[in-house]
Amino acid sequence: MKCRKCTISAVINLRQHRLALCREHFNEWFLGHCASTIRKYGMISPGDRMLIAVSGGKDSLGLWDVLTRLGYQVEGLTIQLGIDEGGQYSAKSLECTHKFAKDRGLILHELNIQQEYGESVPQMLQHARAGEDKPCSVCGLVKRHELNRYTMANGFNVLVTGHNLDDEAAVLFTNSLIWNTSQLGRQLPVMEDRGEFAKRIKPFVRFYERETTAYALLNHIDYIEEECPFSTGSRTNHYKTILNGMEDEHPGLKYRYYLSFIENKKAGLLNFAEDRQYVEYLCDQCGQPTNQPGLCAFCRLVGRKI
């Protein structure tokens, strides 16, 4: 298979776009497609102070690389979760992130959950309650809370995350299977600033995970290939595999599934009551937004150890 733009052998076939590309033209396409996503959804405005959440994985490091190449000044934040049993997952993630930032002279902020709250995420899991007892749910809760807190407290106004189309399609699949309208109402490439919530943007939202992996490999980005030990058997990963099975038979299905949802939502064809009533209360303890009076879910989780 030859590159559509030249005669060199292609390294990737983007079947949903009917586009095979060599390394050089894939990189060119990748940067252009990300820039176009940023413009399409009005993600970045002049004067924005951006903080990117970096995990040491292919998506966050790849996105930091792309944004830097596109000329944006973005500082990074890595959260040490303390997932170090067996494979030293958090330590390896931190090592990849440090190396990436150092090699490029980028500013990296660090937040250690154990130092901040006296226990790691695996320890928090020990006293999580029903409904929040799945490792990925607890970890997601901790990360969402801490990323927003750190962004707001340190003068940034935009939080950037490396979520790709597969991440978004799997979440959409999860939520539409049970018509979880509160979550469906919130799933967008841009979540605007809402008082105590920083604006959140996802510039990789039109890339398949296969493409972000290829970008990292082709650009020699040293990322953590090892998966989080807690994500084995996770529902999201299971749904990603199901969607990829369908995508093999019907190229472009994932792309249309997610992006049509966004387009229909923007056009007002899908309306959820939760679109209009998200932040109702502020947590009594941390002051961050919550959907019920009293303590937010994070403060309830952290406080339960006492």
Add this chain to the structure above:
Amino acid sequence: MVTLKLREKDYTLPGGIPLSQAFKRLGLDMGSHLAVREGEIITEDRVLQDGDVIKLIPVISGGSQ
């Protein structure tokens, strides 16, 4: 024979088949993996030759938002 390496597992298949068919025989989907031969990512139409060693890179990551 062709050797395909996926994490700690090695699979062997006869040479002369395209990568897309190798994926099917192993019960893997193309969207979840990239294939690397001699340090280069290869497309699904490339024919695997006897003696090739192919590293399959899983692309799925993350557990929850």
